[in-house]
Amino acid sequence: MERVETQKVDQKGRPLGRRALETRRRLLDATAELLGKRGVREIRVVEIARKVDTSPATFYQYFKDVEEATLALAEEAAQEMPALAEKLAGAWNSGGGLEIARTLVDAFIRHWDAYHAVLRLRNLAADEGEPRFLQVRRQAMTPILDELARCIRESQEAGLVSPQINAHAASAALAAILERLAAYHTELESLGVTRDDLVETSARILHQTVTGSSGKSV
Amino acid sequence: MERVETQKVDQKGRPLGRRALETRRRLLDATAELLGKRGVREIRVVEIARKVDTSPATFYQYFKDVEEATLALAEEAAQEMPALAEKLAGAWNSGGGLEIARTLVDAFIRHWDAYHAVLRLRNLAADEGEPRFLQVRRQAMTPILDELARCIRESQEAGLVSPQINAHAASAALAAILERLAAYHTELESLGVTRDDLVETSARILHQTVTGSSGKSV
DNA sequence: AGTGCGATCTGACAGACCGTCAGATCCTGT
DNA sequence: ACAGGATCTGACGGTCTGTCAGATCGCACT
Structure with missing residues (x-):
């Protein structure tokens, strides 16, 4: 069973470079952590962003919304x-x-x-x-x-x-x-x-x- | 099995009169209906209020938040x-x-x-x-x-x-x-x-x- | 080491919702 | 018809969302 490393892309369809992949991963990890603490309704993009010490705009660069990040997880x-x-x-x-x-x-x-x-x-x-x-x-x-x-x-x-x-x-x-x-x-x-x-x-x-x-x- | 009609109260603990009970019920019904359409994360108090043709402030008179209305349901x-x-x-x-x-x-x-x-x-x-x-x-x-x-x-x-x-x-x-x-x-x-x-x-x-x-x- | 350019990030903003409260409106009993 | 409580709501400060244009970064190449 071959595992094709899925090509990650940003919101505009462009493939991600090294730095971007790191950021994306940190965002996902932060999302996962928050999902465990707050209820679904309380998850805020701002908070995810804050946790990885970046701006909400960065989050939206990679995911359409919280739901999409969850899907990736x-x-x-x-x-x-x-x-x-x-x-x-x-x-x-x-x-x-x-x-x-x-x-x-x-x-x-x-x-x-x-x-x-x-x-x-x-x-x-x-x-x-x-x-x-x-x-x-x-x-x-x-x-x-x-x-x-x-x-x-x-x-x-x-x-x-x-x-x-x-x-x-x-x-x-x-x-x-x-x-x-x-x-x-x-x-x-x-x-x-x-x-x-x-x-x-x-x-x-x-x-x-x-x-x-x-x-x-x- | 006796059923004690639970005494409904507003956010300040005051018992509800006839008109208030009706409003509360309409709010609950609207909430239930919206819960069936939108996802949990998309439920807006404003929308519940609009559906009952009233103001968000009225909703908050009866429920602390959407969650509490759901609990009642x-x-x-x-x-x-x-x-x-x-x-x-x-x-x-x-x-x-x-x-x-x-x-x-x-x-x-x-x-x-x-x-x-x-x-x-x-x-x-x-x-x-x-x-x-x-x-x-x-x-x-x-x-x-x-x-x-x-x-x-x-x-x-x-x-x-x-x-x-x-x-x-x-x-x-x-x-x-x-x-x-x-x-x-x-x-x-x-x-x-x-x-x-x-x-x-x-x-x-x-x-x-x-x-x-x-x-x-x- | 220096430079150029695409890759990545972010400040700033318009739009929407939240939650609160003082004051307006409605209803009931007399 | 009217007083007084019951019920509703306009209006507002605060937070979040989602979007862009412009700033910053770091690699490729000399």
């Missing part, structure tokens, strides 16, 4: 996903299925912890219908979604999972667990649910839904 | 939840379990469709850590969460569900499915997953997780 986060999806490669229906599920859940939570604010915002914008954010999210989730759907269909063909279940809907449901719990887990922990509980429980629901094996007493 | 939405949670009352482990699950999923999606924009915003603010929104969300979800957790524990005691599963974590995971898919379902439908598929599939995952019965070939 979301794209960066999305690049991590393929690696994460590879964890699904193994055979779910052999003995290692549950372990695969655990690994996936754990990795997913880690990923969300690393990009919490950005991913939250990505999902908000996507939910609001912003096409570019819809696309980034889809691009990020597709590897996992497809792989889950494939496994489920396999199990269905083997008669392990009810044909009444729609593989796509099911994989979306499982992804929903991953996303939501990864976003929530801190709150849940403050309510007495261990992170380990979360991983173990989610992994079992995943495993059960994908393979149909209930593992009652294990 | 979220509280209204939350009042629907207890009725919805009652759908869980039946016995999951008897034959009707799957049907209960279907009803729940369907009702939940309906609820989200009715308050989409407000609930999305409620969750955003809650995710961002706003205490008042965290509380509204918790208040709204608790009935369902508790009931699910109770059922799961029952199934565990009956040896139908693995003791490795944490009932609270599991109910949170199931709630995650409900919330996320209710929010997503329009997008999923545009991707070829029927609403019925969604309901049936989610219901089956719920049912399976709560009762441990896999219903393979049904």
